[in-house]
Every structure is written in C-alpha cells, then in structure tokens.
Amino acid sequence: MKPYGTLIAAVIIAAVAGGTVPAAMAADAHSHAAGAPTALALDHGKRWTTDAPLRLRMSELRALMAPKLAAVHAGTLAPAEYQALGAEVEAKVAAIVAECKLPPAADAMLHLIVADLVAGADVMQGKTPGERAEGAHRVVTAVNAYGRYFNHAGWKPLG
DSSP states (O other): OOTTHHHHHHHHHHHHTTOOOOHHHHHHHTOOSTTSOSSOOOBTTBOBOOOHHHHHHHHHHHHHHGGGHHHHHHTOOOHHHHHHHHHHHHHHHHHHHHHOOOOHHHHHHHHHHHHHHHHHHHHHTTSSSSOHHHHHHHHHHHHHHHHHHBOOTTOOOOO
C-alpha cells in the first residue's frame, strides 16, 4: 500500500485518534485515480497475491470478530463493546496500511476491502450514522470478501 500509504495512514491515524473519518472520505483515500476499481474482482480468475503482514493482520481481524458474532446477532453487544471492537478494527487496518506491500493491481483491490473495514468500524464506534450491528456486519462482509478475492491458504470465512 506504498503509493498512497501516507494519505491512507493519515486517514486511519485520524480515525484511531478519535477523529471522525466519514466513509466517503475513507473511500476517496483508497482510490488511486479515475480508473481505480470500484468493485472487487479476481485477477484473471485467480485470487490476488498477499504478503505476510496482510495475512497476519487479516487473520487477527477474523479472530477479533469471530467471538463477537453471536452477541451481534443476538443484539446483546453493548455500545461500549462496539466502540472497543471498532477501535480494534481500526488499529488492525492501520497496521495493514503501514506494513502491507502488494503489487499495484492487488493493492487497488485491497483498498476496496480497507474502505469497507474503516466504514464499518466508524459505524460501530458511532462516528457515522447507522446501527452498530450494521457496522459489524460490514466488517464481517469485508473480512469474508478478503478470503474470496485474496490468496490466503487455510482461510475460513466468518459465519
């Protein structure tokens, strides 16, 4: 995520520091140019390449969300728990932005996932409007999309 890493890092750092980062701004920070992809797609029928930092952080995101899903679905996750979960998602995303080094085409696809992760985290934290459970669902959807579109051996989607 090198070429736009500074801009993306600034957006993520602002979010982690407690500033509001609207979903539209997060999406803008992840677009490279007018020709940037707007929907996830495979790389000529194959999943995109990953690197060790991306696989590590996405595994951590999956492990972070998995034990919370039952409470999210039951409607029993407290606002403070959503707040903490959203902050942890943002911290993992910041680490992805700082550490991940993918080829440009794979990076462009990853930006779509990152934008959804940030948008979901913002809703969970109450930074942007929406039901906190919807924010969690958006994060889960992004985590599962990562597994469908990126090559990560042994990846298991969230239920």
